[in-house]
Structures are given as C-alpha cells and as structure tokens.
Amino acid sequence: MVKKLTAVFFIVIFLFISASASTLDDVIKALKKGEVEKAYYLQKNLSQEEKKLLEILLLLHQDKLTDAELLSGNYIPCNVLYLPDGIDALVVNKVIEKLYVIKEKSGVPVIVAEFDCVTGKKPGDKLKEGDQRTPEGIYIPLYWRGHLPKIYGPGAFVLNYPNLIDRKILRRGGHGIWIHGMDTPSRPPHSTNGCIVLENKDLKRLRKFITPKETPVIIVDELCKEPFKNFVSERNSLVDFVYKWKAAWENSPEDLQTYFSFYSKNFVTDKYSFNEWKKYKKRVTAGKKWIKIKISNLAITRDGRLLSFGRLYLISFDMKYRSNNYNWQGHKLLYVTKEGEKWKILGEESF
Secondary structure, three states, X not given: OHHHHHHHHHHHHHHXXXXXXXXXXXXXXXXXXXXXXXXXXXXXXXXXXXXXXXXXXXXXXHHOHHHHHHXXXXXXXXXXXXXXXXXXXXXXXXXXXXXXXXXXXXXXXXXEEEEEOEOEOOOOOOOOOOOOOOOOEEEOEEEEEOOOOHHHOOOEEEEOOOXXXXXXXXXXXXXXXXXXXXXXXXXXXXXXXXXXXXXXXXXXXXXXXXXXXXXXXXXXXXXXXXXXXXXXXXXXXXXXHHHXXXXXXXXXXXXXXXXXXXXXXXXXXXXXXXXXXXXXXHHHHOOOOOEEEEEEEEEEEEEEEEEOOEEEEEEEEEEEEEXXXXXXXXXXXXXXXXXXXXXXXXXXXXX
C-alpha cells in the first residue's frame, strides 16, 4: 500500500511541476542544496495551490511516508522548531534527568539519542550564585575544555550562562554552568551544584552531537509537545519574521523606522537600552549607502518557561554583514517574544 501511494504521489508531483511555472521546481532545487534563504524568497512567487503541494512534498520527500503518517494528529517535540543540516539540538529535562539529542528529519524534530544525566541539588530555576539549581533557558556551548581536575571527567562544554536575558532582564546571578563528566562510576540523582553531569562514556558519545557556538541546549522541567499543525504554524511564522527583519535591516538606510518596528520597547543589549540603541543606530546608519546581509545555519528554539513577558524563543544563525563602510562576520542570537499578535526582538547579542 505504501509503495502504491509513493508511486502515485510522485506521478502527481511530476505532472504538476511539468504543467506549472518553473518556480516550484526552483524552490525544490534550492531546498535540496540547503539554500534556505533562496528558497524562502522563491516560494513567495508560488500560487496557493503550489504552496500547498510544496508543504506535502516537504513532508513526504525521500519516500518518508512513514514520517507523514506518524505526524498526522500526533504530538511532537516543540522546543526545537528549526535546525540547519548537520546541527543537532540538546534538550535537558532536569526533573527526570534525561538529555535528549534532537535532529531535524524531513522538517520535523526527532529524538535520535537519549542519555541519563545528573542536575542540580535544588529544584526550580536558578536565581543566584550558589543556589545549587540548574538554570532553565536556552544556552549555547561556547567551547570544549579538556585537562581539567578529575571531578570533571574527560572534560566539559562551557555554556553561555548567564545569557543576555539572564543578565539584563531576569537579573539572574551565578556562572560556570557546564556539561561535564565525573570522577566516579556514577553519581546520586540531583547532586550537582547546577551543572549537567553525564557518565564519562556517555559524554564521549555526546561530543559528536555538539558543535561549539552552534548547538542549542534547551534546559526545561518538562519536554514540550504539541500537534504538528501548531508546530508548523509557529515555525513558519518565526522563519518569516527573521527574513523580514533581515530585509528591513538591509533597507534601513532608506527606512529606519520599519527596522525599529521589529524590536520590543523593552529591548536590551549588553551596552544599550532600546532608546539608547535607537540613537546609536540612527548615528551609524546615517553613513550607510547600502547594506547586504547573508544568513546561514539558522536555528529556532523555544524556551520551556512561561515568563512574565510571555514565551521566549531563540533565533540563532551565522551572519555575514557587508556595507559601504563596515563588514562583520559572526554568530548572532536574537531573543524573540510575542507582544499581542506580533513577534518582537527582546534582546540581541553576537559572538
């Protein structure tokens, strides 16, 4: 039955592409090459019928009908909304002390590995130095440290705790939250001072899934799951948001106010408040004749907490910025929340 469905499906795809404009074929080719930004702009020219067919194709490409059948009506992990090829995400459930490795397959987050881990002695979210709690939020492993004291086992991944939102909005203290090994065969549950600890053999296995400065680590007290339809709607909305933000920044020498409209009035950086940042941007943009931005390795993840200002999302990506008087290349983090019906950038940092 599956083979019959597959055959019929690809006959329909072939006939549809042959009969329609080449734009749908161009989108598919761009996706196969991993050219997400190109595909994003090309799909805007598709008819509604073509867009619907493209959604079906994305679900069923590479004959993965079983994935589509599995997804229909089922709940899927939703802390990870979008991942680039070759980059995985980690989700740590600190209550049951499980670490999940999530990979995107056919546009869907899938758990591909699971490890036992040990987290902080005290329950709840980390608030201050020495409270022996594991922080909740979204973090990035900055680098691997080897040749450490034996208590850390073969080494450690250093997380960027406290991140910008921790420092400037939540005012959380503490430092030195790592993912590391141990100097004993095992440890009692909930026995760390805040770090995430794995058995040495598991840490060695985990290393292959982590790319420093790229792999998101989402620490939660419960794994998020929701219907596939809701997941797709939220993911597509955020992908659309980030590329519209990019276009607005590129057009900011002509229209700075549209660019500013993507930011919350509570926006912060390490240096500026929102009003200070706007003054800075007006000053530097005055000398711009043109701006070109290239985004790659886009990842979108969702915080497990419902904070006082709402749900928090992290959009991270590699970025190349060029202009007539300044060039920059690095990794950018956008902390995004929803204000009413609109996405807004609450914080922005780079490394």
